[in-house]
Amino acid sequence: MEKLIFEISSPGRKGYSLPNLDVPDADIKSFIPQEYLRKDEPDLPEVSELDCVRHFTRLSQLNYSIDTNFYPLGSCTMKYNPKINEKMAGLPQFTGLHPYQPDTSVQGMLEVLYETEQALCKICGMDAFTLQPAAGAHGELTGMLIVRAYHTSKGNPRKKVVIPDSAHGTNPASAALCGYEVVTVRSDKAGRIDLEALKSVMSDEVAVLMLTNPNTLGLFEKNVKEIADIVHKAGALLYLDGANLNALLGVARPGDMGFDVCHVNLHKTFSTPHGGGGPGSGPVGVKAILADFLPIPRIKQKRSKFLFDYDAKRSIGRVRAFYGNTGVIIRAYCYMKLLGSDGLKDATFEAVLNANYLKTKLKNDYRLAVADEPCMHEFVLTGKDKKELGVKTLDIAKRLLDYGFYAPTVYFPLIVEEAIMIEPTETESKETLDAFAETMIKIAAEAKSNASLLTGAPHITPVRRLDEVLAARELNLRWKRPGA
Numbered sequence: 001m002e003k004l005i006f007e008i009s010s011p012g013r014k015g016y017s018l019p020n021l022d023v024p025d026a027d028i029k030s031f032i033p034q035e036y037l038r039k040d041e042p043d044l045p046e047v048s049e050l051d052c053v054r055h056f057t058r059l060s061q062l063n064y065s066i067d068t069n070f071y072p073l074g075s076c077t078m079k080y081n082p083k084i085n086e087k088m089a090g091l092p093q094f095t096g097l098h099p100y101q102p103d104t105s106v107q108g109m110l111e112v113l114y115e116t117e118q119a120l121c122k123i124c125g126m127d128a129f130t131l132q133p134a135a136g137a138h139g140e141l142t143g144m145l146i147v148r149a150y151h152t153s154k155g156n157p158r159k160k161v162v163i164p165d166s167a168h169g170t171n172p173a174s175a176a177l178c179g180y181e182v183v184t185v186r187s188d189k190a191g192r193i194d195l196e197a198l199k200s201v202m203s204d205e206v207a208v209l210m211l212t213n214p215n216t217l218g219l220f221e222k223n224v225k226e227i228a229d230i231v232h233k234a235g236a237l238l239y240l241d242g243a244n245l246n247a248l249l250g251v252a253r254p255g256d257m258g259f260d261v262c263h264v265n266l267h268k269t270f271s272t273p274h275g276g277g278g279p280g281s282g283p284v285g286v287k288a289i290l291a292d293f294l295p296i297p298r299i300k301q302k303r304s305k306f307l308f309d310y311d312a313k314r315s316i317g318r319v320r321a322f323y324g325n326t327g328v329i330i331r332a333y334c335y336m337k338l339l340g341s342d343g344l345k346d347a348t349f350e351a352v353l354n355a356n357y358l359k360t361k362l363k364n365d366y367r368l369a370v371a372d373e374p375c376m377h378e379f380v381l382t383g384k385d386k387k388e389l390g391v392k393t394l395d396i397a398k399r400l401l402d403y404g405f406y407a408p409t410v411y412f413p414l415i416v417e418e419a420i421m422i423e424p425t426e427t428e429s430k431e432t433l434d435a436f437a438e439t440m441i442k443i444a445a446e447a448k449s450n451a452s453l454l455t456g457a458p459h460i461t462p463v464r465r466l467d468e469v470l471a472a473r474e475l476n477l478r479w480k481r482p483g484a
């Protein structure tokens, strides 16, 4: 176990060597007003440079990362992020820009933003995009504000947002944040939105239906055209939570399915290492009828010049300072350029193939959450039968850590008891998928023969099973010197 740097500290040890001060100490102190001078030394660790480097290098090696291992994390699209994207986003010509520079001196950056918007319009079948939102959830809020502005412009903002029971928790949160009442619509036995249930909740009070397609069970909503008709007939709009766009790239376009507004998660579908809270990017695309409501500024091209346009009377205003997380946007731009339209389509086909391959490998040892039909880019298992052996889905997830795998998404979607949600992505090799499947099968056998191996897991990780309730209730991350 790695000690804290305070615990390896030794009084007087230094991590630097500097020449002696060649001006009197008192001189320096006289520059700073008395009240700002500290009275005592700060309580900092005292270690040599080498010990400091080794300590932090060892800590970094405790990290799990996409560069070291597989993340079968459902709904998160944890794919390989080409290193060239990192290099491009790190170019000083980008990182050295200041957001207050005049448009004329940042033409290259504006061109990248403009072209990214255009490419997303093409991929999604939308008429206009904004790159401002900082993540998917922020995109949802932006989308809801646009929906509200649209209905308000027609005389009534309406009251309700309809959301399927399989949706991600950010959907109802975004709708509620925008002042809407959330109405849940149930899924049918097969795991898709129930059309009769949808019809029964639609009325002229409904502002929008927020749909995820493919949905969080990894199933394509085959009735999407019919759903769009039902929604539009009630004068409502259709919103796509585009977090699962990795199953559609180059194959099907939300705009063609009848969606009026959507967000995409650049950090998921279009590469960028993510997790741990960001940074992300959640651009929002709309059909022409909603374009006037997009956040300002918009990027426009006039003759061969790019500029920020603030002239939009019906805009919902800004949703973020400046113009979004440009570092993530540059990565997405490079990713799209690198793959091209054929490459993006291949990514989708391979993501779907990999998911189906894993699902087939696991379905004899684990129960599928829904009937066995081909899935899109992800699939969901249920640990219901394992529960009868005294093993919870959480125990299976923890046991995977012992074998060097990141745990899949668990207990989501909420409609599946003991859910285990797996998304391999297109970037994993057959060997990796096989190794993961073999491990999952081994764990299923352990559940039968020696359940305590699972309920006591993880056994070999740097920290064992944490008290998650205590961690959530007492969020105290500050170290205090014993006795202090």
Ligand SMILES: *Cc1c(COP(=O)(O)O)cnc(C)c1O
Residues within 6 Å of the ligand: 075, 076, 135, 136, 137, 138, 168, 170, 171, 212, 216, 241, 243, 244, 265, 280, 282
């Ligand atoms: C990830 C995700 C979101 C939220 O996106 P963030 O970028 O994490 O804010 C919404 N819906 C689904 C289905 C997701 O997987």
